[in-house]
Amino acid sequence: MYRSHVMVCGGTGCTSSGSEKIIEEFNREIAAVGLNEEVKVIRTGCFGLCALGPIVVVYPEGSFYSMVKAEDVKEIVDEHLLKGRVVTRLLYDETVHGETIKSLNETEFYRHQMRVALRNCGRIDPDNIEEYIGYDGYAALGKVLTEMTPDDVIKVITDSGLRGRGGGGFPTGRKWRLAAVNESDQKYVCCNADEGDPGAFMDRSILEGDPHSVIEAMAIAAYAIGATKGYVYIRAEYPIAVQRLQKAIEDARAYGLLGKDIFGTGFNFDLEIKLGAGAFVCGEETALMRSIEGNRGEPRPRPPYPALKGLFGKPTILNNVETYANIPQIILKGADWFASMGTEKSKGTKVFALGGKIKNTGLVEIPMGTTLRTVIEDIGGGIPNGKQFKAAQTGGPSGGCIPASLIDTPMDYDSLLAIGSMMGSGGLIVMDEDTCMVDIAKFFLQFTVEESCGKCAPCRIGTKRLLELLDKITSGNGEMEDLDKIEELATFIKENSQCGLGQSAPNPVLSTLHYFRDEYISHIKDKKCPAGVCKSLLTYRIMADKCKGCTLCKRVCPVGAISGEVRNPHAIDPAKCIKCGACMAGCKFGAIVRE
Amino acid sequence: MKSLRELQAIRDKMKASVNTREGAGEGKMRILVGMATCGIAAGARPVLNAFSEEILKRDIHDVIVSQTGCIGICQFEPVVEVIEGDKKTTYVKMDPEKVKRVVVEHVIGKNPVTEFTIGAMK
Numbered sequence: 236m237y238r239s240h241v242m243v244c245g246g247t248g249c250t251s252s253g254s255e256k257i258i259e260e261f262n263r264e265i266a267a268v269g270l271n272e273e274v275k276v277i278r279t280g281c282f283g284l285c286a287l288g289p290i291v292v293v294y295p296e297g298s299f300y301s302m303v304k305a306e307d308v309k310e311i312v313d314e315h316l317l318k319g320r321v322v323t324r325l326l327y328d329e330t331v332h333g334e335t336i337k338s339l340n341e342t343e344f345y346r347h348q349m350r351v352a353l354r355n356c357g358r359i360d361p362d363n364i365e366e367y368i369g370y371d372g373y374a375a376l377g378k379v380l381t382e383m384t385p386d387d388v389i390k391v392i393t394d395s396g397l398r399g400r401g402g403g404g405f406p407t408g409r410k411w412r413l414a415a416v417n418e419s420d421q422k423y424v425c426c427n428a429d430e431g432d433p434g435a436f437m438d439r440s441i442l443e444g445d446p447h448s449v450i451e452a453m454a455i456a457a458y459a460i461g462a463t464k465g466y467v468y469i470r471a472e473y474p475i476a477v478q479r480l481q482k483a484i485e486d487a488r489a490y491g492l493l494g495k496d497i498f499g500t501g502f503n504f505d506l507e508i509k510l511g512a513g514a515f516v517c518g519e520e521t522a523l524m525r526s527i528e529g530n531r532g533e534p535r536p537r538p539p540y541p542a543l544k545g546l547f548g549k550p551t552i553l554n555n556v557e558t559y560a561n562i563p564q565i566i567l568k569g570a571d572w573f574a575s576m577g578t579e580k581s582k583g584t585k586v587f588a589l590g591g592k593i594k595n596t597g598l599v600e601i602p603m604g605t606t607l608r609t610v611i612e613d614i615g616g617g618i619p620n621g622k623q624f625k626a627a628q629t630g631g632p633s634g635g636c637i638p639a640s641l642i643d644t645p646m647d648y649d650s651l652l653a654i655g656s657m658m659g660s661g662g663l664i665v666m667d668e669d670t671c672m673v674d675i676a677k678f679f680l681q682f683t684v685e686e687s688c689g690k691c692a693p694c695r696i697g698t699k700r701l702l703e704l705l706d707k708i709t710s711g712n713g714e715m716e717d718l719d720k721i722e723e724l725a726t727f728i729k730e731n732s733q734c735g736l737g738q739s740a741p742n743p744v745l746s747t748l749h750y751f752r753d754e755y756i757s758h759i760k761d762k763k764c765p766a767g768v769c770k771s772l773l774t775y776r777i778m779a780d781k782c783k784g785c786t787l788c789k790r791v792c793p794v795g796a797i798s799g800e801v802r803n804p805h806a807i808d809p810a811k812c813i814k815c816g817a818c819m820a821g822c823k824f825g826a827i828v829r830e
Numbered sequence: 831m832k833s834l835r836e837l838q839a840i841r842d843k844m845k846a847s848v849n850t851r852e853g854a855g856e857g858k859m860r861i862l863v864g865m866a867t868c869g870i871a872a873g874a875r876p877v878l879n880a881f882s883e884e885i886l887k888r889d890i891h892d893v894i895v896s897q898t899g900c901i902g903i904c905q906f907e908p909v910v911e912v913i914e915g916d917k918k919t920t921y922v923k924m925d926p927e928k929v930k931r932v933v934v935e936h937v938i939g940k941n942p943v944t945e946f947t948i949g950a951m952k
Contacts, residue, residue: 236847236886294851366844368844490831555906
């Protein structure tokens with residue numbers, strides 16, 4: 236019996252800021268003071284508050300230590316674990332209130348959250364199947380196999396109102412029903428862990444922090460549709476997630492929770508990992524299945540839908556990681572419980588990966604319908620450095636932006652679609668006044684141009700031409716008629732591309748053009764970038780009256796574009812200037828302006 | 831594993847262990863063992879471990895066993911505070927044998943063991 240548990244975050248974020256070293260230090264220091272029989276060190280999944288990593292939580296007190304360094308470990312062991320004195324200086328400052336310490340659930344970051352898909356992330360050791368079982372793991376599979384018919388299972392999932400969390404938002408129960416009714420000698424259950432949106436990392440975090448929930452859910456899905464074989468398609472760029480999932484599958488097999496005759500009910504199911512090479516298009520279902528089959532990852536026309544002819548031509552369902560992570564809870568707590576959260580058409584919770592110009596970068600899970608304002612101002616802690624909120628981008632390269640004027644929009648499938656964005660997989664990138672919206676549109680379009688598989692012309696050629704039009708505008712050569720051309724081309728690409736990649740690729744362009752048309756016009760007519768981002772439209776100038784002639788700018792300029800004598804005003808040669816901004820950053824007198 | 835009963839057995843075993851992490855909840859009884867230098871020197875560590883073991887052995891789930899620092903009555907160490915709501919009982923000069931009675935009579939029976947409290951010392 237361990238009286239104290241030290242939970243150290245082993246998610247990708249905290250691992251890259253040194254949590255492995257911290258675990259080593261804890262084990263060493265705890266052994267050094269002879270507490271190794273009393274205190275247990277556990278490597279967990281992501282806590283969500285990645286901005287403050289590496290994170291260490293000590294139970295039973297629930298002390299939340301943030302930005303812990305290896306050098307701090309000895310102090311925590313000597314003071315907290317040995318003598319019972321919480322090391323206040325290392326606590327997350329929001330939990331410290333004078334003499335008293337608030338629990339984590341009372342902090343702004345966690346207070347508004349409701350963790351269903353992430354419930355075990357940060358709470359269990361993902362490499363220990365028994366800890367998952369300790370939190371009711373595999374109880375849902377047991378219930379399904381011994382008390383429910385496949386039809387019952389599908390009914391519960393349908394009634395819960397769960398919709399796909401990967402982007403499209405298709406009702407999960409209906410998807411299962413379509414595959415269940417098709418007769419076949421073999422059916423397949425697949426999991427889409429090919430998380431490709433820039434900035435989204437919820438699927439990775441679930442697989443790193445709670446892999447068994449996905450395995451259990453896939454077994455439940457297999458029982459519901461009559462499949463015996465499953466595949467998890469995961470990108471090879473997620474080494475920690477792959478490794479933990481692999482261990483989880485092996486452990487589940489060893490415990491008889493995967494394999495033949497599970498729980499003695501005669502139900503057989505086994506699971507295999509397929510590594511993807513990180514092509515964005517392989518997140519599309521037909522391309523993903525072709526890739527599992529060993530072919531080039533390219534989409535094919537639908538119908539037939541995978542529910543009829545999917546993997547190896549057999550009926551197949553494909554769900555996203557986060558969708559699966561909800562399933563065991565729905566089975567255990569019931570459809571009504573799940574449907575009581577969220578809005579009328581978007582039930583339950585959604586995980587968002589909060590990034591960009593925001594204080595609390597990280598992973599948050601909120602009930603559907605929570606407003607963007609709550610996410611940004613309360614949970615996210617607002618915009619750093621006193622800057623103004625300008626827009627938020629949801630849905631990654633397939634989504635659109637939400638301008639500051641719509642900050643009270645509820646975050647659910649239909650409200651986001653109505654304002655020209657989309658839920659997508661849940662990437663949420665916050666932008667402040669220093670972000671140029673034309674540049675952002677260009678960034679996402681560049682991504683889709685690179686990731687287009689090239690099979691159909693509207694996507695392959697259309698997105699490239701669209702990007703060229705944006706380039707023309709940001710380089711100062713835009714004409715007003717280009718805006719009409721952009722709209723025409725974007726609409727054509729959306730209507731004529733074969734798969735979701737092309738059909739949604741113009742969204743970031745259309746939505747920024749809709750909400751920030753003025754900014755496009757400034758680039759074209761005034762040849763100015765209001766946010767000061769697009770280099771071709773910027774000039775740096777030294778104000779002669781403020782320049783003291785200290786020669787610093789002349790020395791830091793990497794291309795020798797600045798001339799002038801000591802104690803005389805300097806000048807920049809625009810022909811040589813590469814607009815790197817080094818002179819402006821270096822000037823001590825504020826004599827250099829960017830305009 | 832071939833039956834739900836086996837799953838249940840693992841769950842029960844692990845519940846007792848992971849319960850340590852559910853501590854921060856409101857309304858639970860908290861047992862705080864004084865673990866400053868004075869407490870440790872007087873034998874607070876065996877007292878703390880005795881509490882952990884008794885709580886586990888008797889399958890009690892709604893109690894948190896934790897540590898605290900020095901409360902300034904070093905001559906009475908090991909000191910243990912049992913806090914439930916706004917009621918606080920302070921036990922002094924504790925040892926593993928006394929722990930068993932406190933767990934049975936106070937934690938389970940809800941009757942503080944008056945003879946071990948600081949009031950009985952005066």
